[in-house]
Amino acid sequence: SQRYRITLLPGDGIGPEIMAVTVDVLKAVGRQLDIIFEFQQAKIGGAAIDDTGDPLPPATLEICRNSDAVLLAAIGGWKWDNLPSQQRPERGLLGLRSGLGLFANLRPAKILPQLIDASTLKKEVVEGVDIMVVRELTGGIYFGQPKGIFATETGEKRGVNTMAYTESEIDRIGKVAFETAQKRRGKLCSVDKANVLEVSQLWRDRITKLAPEYPDVELSHLYVDNAAMQLVRAPKQFDTIVTGNLFGDILSDAAAMLTGSIGMLPSASLGASGPGVFEPVHGSAPDIAGQDKANPLAQVLSAAMMLRYGLNQPLAADRIEQAVLQVLDKGYRTGDIMSEGMTLLGCRGMGDTLLTELE
């Protein structure tokens, strides 16, 4: 039997609830496929701030490093919103990404037929949409130096951040993106702002140079403003999208919202080696925390992504994804995706239904 050490980072808000459901689902699938998960838990975000004053205590990073994969739920909440920016929950997330070298962030935005009515877009526009955004996650303006708020000669303040990419940073995310497109429908759209930004010119140049190594992938380029338009105008044109950290942040959220149900969307963050981090796209939803109202499915699907991309257990991943679809087929819904005629469940109830389905 296969054995994996999984670090759980439940974080804040609804995090602990959706994580509990997901652990049960993993155990159930593990029993069936003879996979043993050893879970270890650590604190991040607001929970870690309350405990230690640090959104990413060194011990947490250490535990994550010593594991095969990390399952993260959600971080942040009003409680920590007024802390100075260096001490806020989000810093824990950024520290985790860079600390583990997670340069590739995969964010699928797939319309599920069962939930198509949740989209604000017309059915014919979003039917069949299946986009994978490959976002660079440890470079660009998120980490570029210099950054800060400086005094100018005239005494006024100037806020500064630096959007920078080196050739090797672009190449490694480009390779992940081409390989991802190869496993999908063979279309890759690289998004930049090369008509204005030098960093984007280098980006476009390197991505273009990689293309001949992937003759089965059709490469195209879009400016980021046009990409934002095209996602709204005709999202079916996209298969795989590759872009930098900031543009990926914006476009993956726009793409996610096309589905109308971001409570359903998982993500994977991967490095060159070492554990990946798998987490839902949605936030910590402090308004419904502790009320058994949260939708655990994005977290459960993040565990499926962990099995597929992190642990190379595609069968187990399939099984979880199937169970989620079947539960939806049977009409079970949490509040965020509820519609007429369906059966409303809480977080725990949805978990139990999934477990029944898996057995």
Add this chain to the structure above:
Amino acid sequence: SQRYRITLLPGDGIGPEIMAVTVDVLKAVGRQLDIIFEFQQAKIGGAAIDDTGDPLPPATLEICRNSDAVLLAAIGGWKWDNLPSQQRPERGLLGLRSGLGLFANLRPAKILPQLIDASTLKKEVVEGVDIMVVRELTGGIYFGQPKGIFATETGEKRGVNTMAYTESEIDRIGKVAFETAQKRRGKLCSVDKANVLEVSQLWRDRITKLAPEYPDVELSHLYVDNAAMQLVRAPKQFDTIVTGNLFGDILSDAAAMLTGSIGMLPSASLGASGPGVFEPVHGSAPDIAGQDKANPLAQVLSAAMMLRYGLNQPLAADRIEQAVLQVLDKGYRTGDIMSEGMTLLGCRGMGDTLLTELE
């Protein structure tokens, strides 16, 4: 009678066609309201490159400076796509913006009831949407130093751009935004990425400090990724949006596409004093250039914005906007906004219909 010197920059592609229609419309309104327009014309973008090798010849900037307002059509096209970036048509546009100090870009995205079916979003989601994006246009990452492609110590290349704002740059665009919101529905949403970027922290700080001067405006803040989501999820929540150059580029295009008919959308770029530039949001559409198929209405509505924001002639602006709505009410359409049962017109035909309507 009032007299204005207007510089026309027809630019490339469909530019000359839609400009010709607009000039006729302005003349007609001028006759009725006793306004005399003195038109002078100059080259920009590809047309200027072909002529002089420079996308913004000094003579063009000079003519613009010596006028009361500038009406720009569209620039760019395949023909110039492979030039080195410093010599491309877009540089002419960026040069014009900074040369005239046009720090405030106003981009309305308003759903017209006559064209609501053109939206890819559901009717109930977009009905009544009326958003004004106030985009900072001469700062941020578009112009920040240092920028370029540099060699690193290891010999590989690194592309660099700098997103920077000073307090005074933020304050002046903030004031325009608050004043704009005051004249609209009194709601202002400032968009930044203050959870990651220092430049955004300064942005949020300054915008917040301006708020007490505008007690009749309700200020809120959104992160740019969330703003992109919210535009898709529930666009009616927005009235006026203020944001930096890059975020404004992306979000104003996303907002524009909510309408489904970007052939209808004008924009205004204004400085502290001196002439503003008024131009459609759409591009130069080289694929239909010279075929009398272009939709001139965004250009015509840009002339209306010129009358309203640049020349303080709201009556003349109203008259043009009314005529456009009436022509749509009567079922006249160009190809880009055509739908069943409507009457298809070319660019010139649409212009003639407008002139009839105005008389």
